[in-house]
Amino acid sequence: MKTRLLTAAVALPIVIASIVLPAYYPQTVWLFVAIAGFALAAGLFEFYSLTKKLELKADAAIGYLGAALLFVGFVFDAPAKSPDLLFATLALLMIVVLVSQMFRFQADFSKMLTGVSVTLLGVMYVAFLGGFLVATRVGFETHAGLSTHLLGYFFLVIFGSDTGAYFAGRAFGKHKLAPGISPGKTVEGLVGGLAAAAGFGALATWWFFPELPFKWSIPLAMVLAAIGVLGDLCESAMKRGSKTKDAASILPGHGGLLDRLDSLLFGAPILYYFARFYFGG
Secondary structure (H helix, E strand, O other), X not given: XXXXXXXXXXXXXXXXXXXXXXXXXXXXXXHHHHXXXXXXXXXXXXXXXXXXXXXXXXXXXXXXXXXXXXXXXXXXXXXXXXXXXXXXXXXHHHHHHHHHHHHHOOOXXXXXXXXXXXXXXXXXXXXXXXXXXXXXXXXXXXOOOHHHHHHHHHHHHHHXXXXXXXXXXXXXXXXXXXXXXXXXXXXXXXXXXXXXXXXXXXXXXXXOOOOOOHHHHHHHHHHHHHHHHHHHHHHHHHHHHOOOOOOOOOEOOOEOHHHHHHHHHHHHHHHHHHHHHHHOO
């Protein structure tokens, strides 16, 4: 627990600074982009490490290249400003992966489909879903401070939900939520996490995000928390399949970056498209 708290004490101020500083110093927007790029690259590495333990032969080099191309697209907010470019990048990635794996598996084509699948899944799971956080950072600057408010709200809700679920599960947890996937999760923890998400969503509206009224901030927070639990469970299933406790040990007491990203990845596109439809831009 001490190691976990120490890691959080070091990492959280950096994340908070990367979210808040651009509201006062616009040029620091690249701090968040840089942190996100590092986190997503590390998460993709950890994902491919999990597949390697199952002897699934992902083509990591092609995967990193595809992830880099998508990341650049998200940096320029391709989902809103250049959706055709984003779709073209995805189409090109599909073609390149299929052609490259065709030559790679000439000695044994029976492994080609798994090679193609895990290579593409890694890119789509980590870089594509995670890229929406980057697009949220850069895509709403036409509204003063909106990107900062959106990301502050998102991380407050997700981290608050995780904390609420942890303590509610420890204090009241009796009924397993999905014992075959993640034995530590309980129904009581889920309820506590959803309640905490609602509370932190309301806190965000009252504290710094009046543009998002309670009638939206609270339901959205609960949706983000619920989808975050599903993201956590999906990553847990992958780890169980590869007989791995943590995706990596880069964050002492927390496991790997993929272990921290799992709930964020599923929520990122929901946050982005909600903001796009609600606030425009």
